[in-house]
Amino acid sequence: MQVSQCKVGTILAEDVKTYHRITLVVKDSVLNQYILDRLVDYGLTHVWVYTSDALVPKEETNREKELIQTSYAEAAQVLKQVLRELSLGKKLNYTQITQLSKLVLGNITNRVNVIKYLNNIKDKDEYTYTHCVNVAFYAMLIAKWLNLSNGEIEEVIQVGLLHDIGKVFVPDEILNKQGKLSEEEFDVMKNHVLLGYYSIKELMDISPLIKEGVLSHHERSDGSGYPYGLRENEIHLFAKIIAIADVYDAMTQDRVYKKGVNPFEAFEMFQTLGMGIFDIEVLTVFLKNLAMNLTGLNVILENGERAEIVYVPPYEITKPVLRTGTTFIDMTQSKTKILSIF
Template identity: 35%
Template sequence: MYKIKVDFLINGMILAKNIYDCDGTILLSAGACIRNSYITKLKDLQINEVYIQADETADIVIEDVIQEQNRLEARKLAKTVMDNIRLGNSIESKEIYKRVNLIIDDLLKNKNVIVQLCDIRTVDDYTFAHSVNVCVLSIITGISMGYNHQRLKELGVSALLHDIGKMQIQDEVLNKPSELNESEFNEIKKHSDLGHAILSEIPDIGPDTAIVALTHHERYDGSGYPFGKKAEEIHEFSRVVAIADVYDALTSDRIYKKKILPHQAMEYLMTMAGHQFDPEIAKSFIRYIAIYPVGYIVALSTGERGIITDSNQQFPTRPKVRIVYNSQGQKSTIRKELDLIEHPSVMITDVLEKLW
């Protein structure tokens, strides 16, 4: 399978992964033959990319870092919790801890797992899917930092609920499809205090979780809010969640902006390490993130085009690439796999939206 922009889908292509809404309902099943009506529906839902199956990529399997059902249930739980907060209802903390424990169990089964960014979401699902992704990315970072299970659990719950205060921000501001003015930005910034207040009142939710809601927008150099704290003045969990939060936001389509590619987001994080982000935590974070995820289409300095088939944790800029089109732009008739570690003169020059 490989990832392709919906704009380049063609009738007859075969979908390789299920597409779900935030309630876990299948919108389109793996194995479906693409039709024009499906393409229109995907665009209506603002789903910009999907995974497609093809003969030359039949053996390329892109695995999520957690089980598919676990991610779906976590997303449903995030939606339920946030809907209850919006309506002024109570929330069940036991379910939150249970779901986070299941995510931790999935991640601990393979401590060397590389995040491949295979989550497909609608723009409307952003808040819930984002909360789950920040939870997963934060726990992976905590594992990289040597956290024990209890600490991972508290970090995971804190990450899952970090944006809960946004449920008390007006939808017109929260979902504005253009840049916020100063007044609107100040309104958005209130979500930190609101989240802290909400979580401080929930039984069995630890104080660290409320602190993360309050301080995940603090920055290492003191440029964040609400207090302008610096470096170790900021709770360590908040320094972890800040990186996961920004990375997932940068690599996700939003109502008001298009996402950037993983290698571009990684470059941003590395540039900002020591400024916006804790440099040591940033190192722990990037250790398990694929700069060029499996299934992405790339152009090489040789003029060839292909699909990433495997990541390399030790040398993340040197993945394995299956050549699909040769340097003359002709489809390859033989299977050719390049391990870029073994070909130091060959460089990835671009990430492409389509193969042909």
């Protein structure tokens, strides 16, 4: 479609790249006036959109929001029940896990709302269940952005739901301890990986890749992870995806003893600490797509002012462009800080 014909609200069907092959806007972004003006600045004349009139109808957006809300709540509740039974010595109810993964997968086309919804979850008390559901949702997005097949995406979602099941065997005083764990306590905590793996190892219905994903989600590319200190290609892709989703959710969620950081602070932490630790390709895909899908969300600035995220440059994802009223704030040029996103 000709850029001059695009309306605000049109959805992109492909990434938009400059003539030097630099991504300007990712697929599935909803065009706003700021982005349209940038496309013109870059001399782009045509972009791929879903259909010429594929604006998101308001009713549809509301329906999608409800769908996430209900599937999220159901997933957290069922997972809580499944984990409780496991902690009482019963066998894991894998049929329910497969049903839950389908429920999560049902939100796959609804990325912007999924990201917004996850960003606004603040449930400190039910942390373990909500964390596993969040990781399952983020893992779905990453798998989708990596162009995995639907079957693989469903498996990755299941790894997300199951990755921390071993924590039901870790005492609460260690799980919820405020402050640093002692060395012995950390060893007990680390054991959740093996305990989780052992509780699904004998279940023949579960694919070996899912079991491996659960076992390896704390392995790190530089060999610094556990339980085996595996490196780069020794770690399966599913575990690499879960590792990133897991750490991102842990960074951004509030806990009883700490406040979560906002997504842009999390991106910065990944960029400074994460590059040698996580799989570089998976991390790059995750950061770029997640960042660019924050367009349309609102922020609160240091001075209490509210603004809307109108664009996130893919080459500088920690510095979005914001709009307050008719004024634009380019965070690459501004000293103001983003406090929270909603």
